[in-house]
Amino acid sequence: MSLVDSLKRPEYTGQNRCLPCTVVNSVIVLVVALALGIFSPFVGLVVLVGGALAVYLRGYVVPGTPEFAPQLVAAVGLSHVFGHDDEGELRESESLTADVNPEVMLSTLLDAGVLYEEEDGLYLADHVREDWEETMATLRKADDEELADTVSTAVPFDAEVSPQFDGIGIDGPDMSVWMSRAQAIADVATIFALSEQGVPASIRLAATEPMRMFVEVCPDCGGPVEETTVRNCCGGTAGLYDSPEHAVLACSECDAVVYELDE
Numbered sequence: 596m597s598l599v600d601s602l603k604r605p606e607y608t609g610q611n612r613c614l615p616c617t618v619v620n621s622v623i624v625l626v627v628a629l630a631l632g633i634f635s636p637f638v639g640l641v642v643l644v645g646g647a648l649a650v651y652l653r654g655y656v657v658p659g660t661p662e663f664a665p666q667l668v669a670a671v672g673l674s675h676v677f678g679h680d681d682e683g684e685l686r687e688s689e690s691l692t693a694d695v696n697p698e699v700m701l702s703t704l705l706d707a708g709v710l711y712e713e714e715d716g717l718y719l720a721d722h723v724r725e726d727w728e729e730t731m732a733t734l735r736k737a738d739d740e741e742l743a744d745t746v747s748t749a750v751p752f753d754a755e756v757s758p759q760f761d762g763i764g765i766d767g768p769d770m771s772v773w774m775s776r777a778q779a780i781a782d783v784a785t786i787f788a789l790s791e792q793g794v795p796a797s798i799r800l801a802a803t804e805p806m807r808m809f810v811e812v813c814p815d816c817g818g819p820v821e822e823t824t825v826r827n828c829c830g831g832t833a834g835l836y837d838s839p840e841h842a843v844l845a846c847s848e849c850d851a852v853v854y855e856l857d858e
């Protein structure tokens with residue numbers, strides 16, 4: 596390994612380079628170098644070259660940059676310049692929840708024939724999958740307004756449902772959540788498919804998140820869903836994106852995250 600390689604941090608450079616971090620750091624290096632240059636042109640030059648090299652090789656030089664640079668860039672309204680105007684990208688999709696014992700949920704789904712157990716794990720029954728994927732295919736064609744309307748009819752409570760940040764915002768009496776389009780489509784299809792199998796409403800709601808484990812076709816675009824890892828720019832800001840890398844089921848075509856594998 597060369598000296599340059601050992602200095603490199605691939606997690607913050609190359610494909611993973613965060614533009615807000617790079618720009619913010621370059622500006623800081625430049626300002627510091629100019630300030631020092633007033634007293635000693637040589638020191639200023641050393642700082643400029645050293646700082647620029649560090650930003651180039653390591654992604655950033657100011658400690659804690661991944662935590663503040665994206666917010667700083669957003670605060671001064673420059674997010675769109677760095678391709679971060681799509682707030683949905685950094686937004687953590689939440690889940691519909693119901694106060695149901697997971698074991699009760701599992702036994703209900705097994706009894707209803709939705710899932711079946713084999714030695715190596717749980718499987719989704721073929722007839723349920725067919726119905727489920729058909730509903731997803733229909734919902735996929737809906738625009739955000741239509742999808743929001745369908746979500747509000749599907750959830751077993753009164754809720755204000757509206758398109759928000761490229762996804763769906765659900766504001767109900769007990770929960771206020773935001774979901775990506777892909778997850779909203781999957782969950783609505785789950786509620787309909789389980790209702791078809793006679794599963795009670797509270798269980799249907801609680802099953803929406805675990806059912807996403809069985810998704811093989813992207814709810815949003817129809818592309819193949821695969822196990823992969825995602826890394827959000829700079830480790831991101833919210834909840835699960837704090838870990839730099841995590842395993843997910845995601846669409847290999849549109850990158851929609853369908854299920855988080857490691858919590």
Ligand SMILES: [Zn+2]
Nearest residue numbers: 813816846849
């Ligand atoms: Zn997709």
